[in-house]
Amino acid sequence: xxxxxxxxxxxxxxxxxxxxxxxxxxxxxxxxxxxxxxxxxxxxxxxxxxxxxxxxxxxxxxxxxxxxxxxxxxxxxxxxxxxxxxxxxxxxxxxxxxxxxxxxxxxxxxxxxxxxxxxxxxxxxxxxxxxxxxxxxxxxxxxxxxxxxxxxxxxxxxxxxxxxxxxxxxxxxxxxxxxxxxxxxxxxxxxxxxxxxxxxxxxxxxxxxxxxxxxxxxxxxxxxxxxxxxxxxxxxxxxxxxxxxxxxxxxxxxxxxxxxxxxxx
Amino acid sequence: xxxxxxxxxxxxxxxxxxxxxxxxxxxxxxxxxxxxxxxxxxxxxxxxxxxxxxxxxxxxxxxxxxxxxxxxxxxxxxxxxxxxxxxxxxxxxxxxxxxxxxxxxxxxxxxxxxxxxxxxxxxxxxxxxxxxxxxxxxxxxxxxxxxxxxxxxxxxxxxxxxxxxxxxxxxxxxxxxxxxxxxxxxxxxxxxxxxxxxxxxxxxxxxxxxxxxxxxxxxxxxxxxxxxxxxxxxxxxxxxxxxxxxxxxxxxxxxxxxxxxxxxxxxxxxxxxxxxxxxxxxxxxxxxxxxxxxxxxxxxxxxxxxxxxxxxxxxxx
Numbered sequence: 001x002x003x004x005x006x007x008x009x010x011x012x013x014x015x016x017x018x019x020x021x022x023x024x025x026x027x028x029x030x031x032x033x034x035x036x037x038x039x040x041x042x043x044x045x046x047x048x049x050x051x052x053x054x055x056x057x058x059x060x061x062x063x064x065x066x067x068x069x070x071x072x073x074x075x076x077x078x079x080x081x082x083x084x085x086x087x088x089x090x091x092x093x094x095x096x097x098x099x100x101x102x103x104x105x106x107x108x109x110x111x112x113x114x115x116x117x118x119x120x121x122x123x124x125x126x127x128x129x130x131x132x133x134x135x136x137x138x139x140x141x142x143x144x145x146x147x148x149x150x151x152x153x154x155x156x157x158x159x160x161x162x163x164x165x166x167x168x169x170x171x172x173x174x175x176x177x178x179x180x181x182x183x184x185x186x187x188x189x190x191x192x193x194x195x196x197x198x199x200x201x202x203x204x205x206x207x208x209x210x211x212x213x214x215x216x217x218x219x220x221x222x223x224x225x226x227x228x229x230x231x232x233x234x235x236x237x238x239x240x241x242x243x244x245x246x247x248x249x250x251x252x253x254x255x256x257x258x259x260x261x262x263x264x265x
Numbered sequence: 266x267x268x269x270x271x272x273x274x275x276x277x278x279x280x281x282x283x284x285x286x287x288x289x290x291x292x293x294x295x296x297x298x299x300x301x302x303x304x305x306x307x308x309x310x311x312x313x314x315x316x317x318x319x320x321x322x323x324x325x326x327x328x329x330x331x332x333x334x335x336x337x338x339x340x341x342x343x344x345x346x347x348x349x350x351x352x353x354x355x356x357x358x359x360x361x362x363x364x365x366x367x368x369x370x371x372x373x374x375x376x377x378x379x380x381x382x383x384x385x386x387x388x389x390x391x392x393x394x395x396x397x398x399x400x401x402x403x404x405x406x407x408x409x410x411x412x413x414x415x416x417x418x419x420x421x422x423x424x425x426x427x428x429x430x431x432x433x434x435x436x437x438x439x440x441x442x443x444x445x446x447x448x449x450x451x452x453x454x455x456x457x458x459x460x461x462x463x464x465x466x467x468x469x470x471x472x473x474x475x476x477x478x479x480x481x482x483x484x485x486x487x488x489x490x491x492x493x494x495x496x497x498x499x500x501x502x503x504x505x506x507x508x509x510x511x512x513x514x515x516x517x518x519x520x521x522x523x524x525x526x527x528x529x530x531x532x533x534x535x536x537x538x539x540x541x542x543x544x545x546x547x548x549x550x551x552x553x554x555x556x557x558x559x560x561x562x563x564x565x566x567x568x569x570x571x572x573x574x575x576x577x578x579x580x581x582x
Contacts, residue, residue, distance in 0.1 A: 092472040095471060096472045102466065102467070109464065122471060175471070
């Protein structure tokens, strides 16, 4: 993605902008005329009842939705000013700059070390980094997610043997060497216990200085705690988008109010 | 017996709960358990029994008259000579080895490729059709394969390559490969399908292409299953008798080219056991060959086991 010039011109105050985005799974329309603008270097949370399309929307931003059959999309998504549905866009490059963390931690069944370097190995020619540099990349990434002290003596261990919290941190760590601009998170804490949630939230909060983070969550407390902006979706549409506290305290729509006050969801 | 007060207190309740089917449950449970246990142990029992049977028949020659050095190093196989019988199986061993290796060289890429295609690329109808067809392929009796080798592939080889005989090393390998492919495909596909989708998604989301997902994620993740697929294929290739008997030309010689006829260990036993005098030297030597086959498959399986367990344990387990 060519990103620098667009930002420099000041054209794009927004990292992601969608316009009239519609998406169908077969006959079922999961997203309806979604037009949204997401700001850089903050956490935007996506909330809404199950099936409202929030995960679908998230999965549009790196086009990972397309791995399923029968997905039709219309409209446009501009990331740093460039429509990601343009024919010239390389999926590989897009996904390099838009990282994703999944609901269920999914480290690859290889060593911790290899997990962190997986992306780098995909995107850089073989001999780009020396052994020492790779070691450094791994250490930096793992330090950034506060995992280094836990695993520094067992980098060769299989990553799937870590605890879920550690696995999720690793899933975050392996994105970092690629220097993504955006990190998508699909309920990153739902598989974790209370302590794990706290640690991941702390971590995400620290990362927001450097990355644009969009997080789908079912946990309204979490949305409130860590996000600066909040999007409420319902039945495939964006109902409300604004600063998190406003959405929670002075919602403009009845549906939002009912949802955030827990009257349905 | 009266050690656990909790248990004694509970017992009447339990008995009452189980009251209705007590008679049947009380007996059937242990009975079924025993039946299952016997099923499990029977595998070991059968292998041991087969081994001892083959060993018993082979023993008088193996530990007596047979010159083992000559047995393994001579290509002179003259078991029915009036003057002096000679039992050298080198040519047969080499024949088996060549046919199996060549068959695997064809079958492994083909089989794994098909497994990858079915598991990762094909969808819906195509996938189902392919799977059913391949299962059908596995169900073709080996004699039919032999027939095809003899009547179809042989003449074709003569026509295309100008080889003097159509039944030869190449023919046998192709037929064995085709016979092993269905096993490799179905076991391989299972192995690939068992890889959690989350791994594919993780790699895709980092920008991997489908091909990179296969090579960097699926192959390492499914390596044990894929290895098992290949080994089952090898097992089939080494053990197959009828088709190779008809397809390889059955000439005792070390092949100099792809289109030389060869003979395998299995085909030798199959074709000669009927004529050998029971209890005679020839008869017993055929059983020694059986032991050799037994040993080969045992080693293959053992090595496979070590590889499968070993690769993971040291660095990554």
